[in-house]
Amino acid sequence: MVRIHELRSHADAPVRVRGWVTHVRSSGKIAFVVARDGTGTVQSVLVRSAVPAAAWEAFATLTQETAIVLSGVVRADARAPGGFELSLTDLAVLGASPVDYPVQPKTHGVDFLMDHRHLWLRSPRQAAAMRVRSEIEQAVHDFFYARAFVRVDTPILTAAIGERSGLFSTEYFDEGSAYLAQTGQLYGEAAAAALGRIYTFGPTFRAEKSKTRRHLTEFWMIEPEVAFNDSADNMRLQEELVSYLVERCLERERASLMELERDVARLECVAPPFPRVSYTDAVATLQAKGSAVQWGDDLGAEDESLLMEGYDRPVFVYNYPKAAKAFYMKANPDDPRTVLCNDCLAPEGYGEIIGGSQREDDYDTLLARIRDEGLPLDAYGWYLDLRRYGTFVHSGFGLGLERTVAYICGLPHVRETIAFPRLMNRLRP
């Protein structure tokens, strides 16, 4: 038994392949079966006079997505897609597929496809996106492993803590409400004090009613936290990571990127250093370009796109106004109106793929910030402890996996970057 991507090394040898039918064509006494096994697709040629009668009869029953086993000889043939095909000596049905398979190799609407997501995944483009996602995930682990980071898994069920945006809640025994985590960062900071350099890799949840191409209610985030890194170190780590992820996909998933019709030239130029633009300079640039943005406003999607004009690689926008950012970000000693943080904006309209910052490490300053924001002090006691016992400069960031996959794949919407996306109006399949 051979998998399709290995066929090339079995030229002129007899093999057996299992997979699913994608197309069938017949010209009377010669017939073609195109099948997929997850590693690739292969065309098989069935000549009536050269196969058992049972195989020819089995061909007549084949429909899209029938599971089959093909027996034949691998032949190089210029007429075959991919240059290789299978001259069949036998064919058998493993699992029949009724003729009403819904996802045809034709144009369908988004809603129809999402209703059939469990079947849509079998389509070449969807499978290619899943392969790229998997490669990115593996590359994340390899990147951090090579740098002696420790992976830490932070809780998914939490008490109210972290950012203020929408939370999913559930009853939790006698403890009142529990919330699905929307970040592991605060726990990551505790772990960084224990282990030095850590990262988290897990699902996060936002109950916001966001209906855009960049939002899911359940998404995966990679959150490194590094002891003794300042904001500049933090950005260097980010550009190394993003560049590595792009490089790995170009190196090992180029075929999938081609399937997705990604313009790889837009990826090949991604390398450190990424341009760095301060928030204050960004506002000035935007105003010069005609934006109505005022110093102190957060940058909207339109502003981000305007700012990214002319850049071929991701860009850092750093040191945003304190009021626009979270309480835990460290005040900028050179400009107290701002905090030491950065967003990493991807080109081509993909927007923010990373948000990061240096964390406030001064106990009194952090306490004051928690009070200023009106946050419940008792919930943050343990977090403040990190500043009481051996406080340390540290920084980290959150990389949005789906946004990164969308950017690298060139997909129009993050819903195609995860097998079963969760959106406001999409809980099944």
Next chain:
RNA sequence: UGGGGCGUAGGUCAACUGGCAGACCGCUCGGCUGUUAACCGAGAAGGUGCAGGUUCGAAUCCUGCCGCCCCAGCCA
């Protein structure tokens, strides 16, 4: 939540100014020894999101509801 758009056959879309609701894909049968989302011939089946209203007559106009898409806000 706000702004814009759209709901017609299993799918993708047509239908003029309100006047007999159609095409293609798919499906069934037949043909073809090199097809590439095959081609050729024949055939069957099937629809105006829901509820009202206007009208001799509504897919088309009006009101309400439901659903979806895009953009914005929030953020990864």
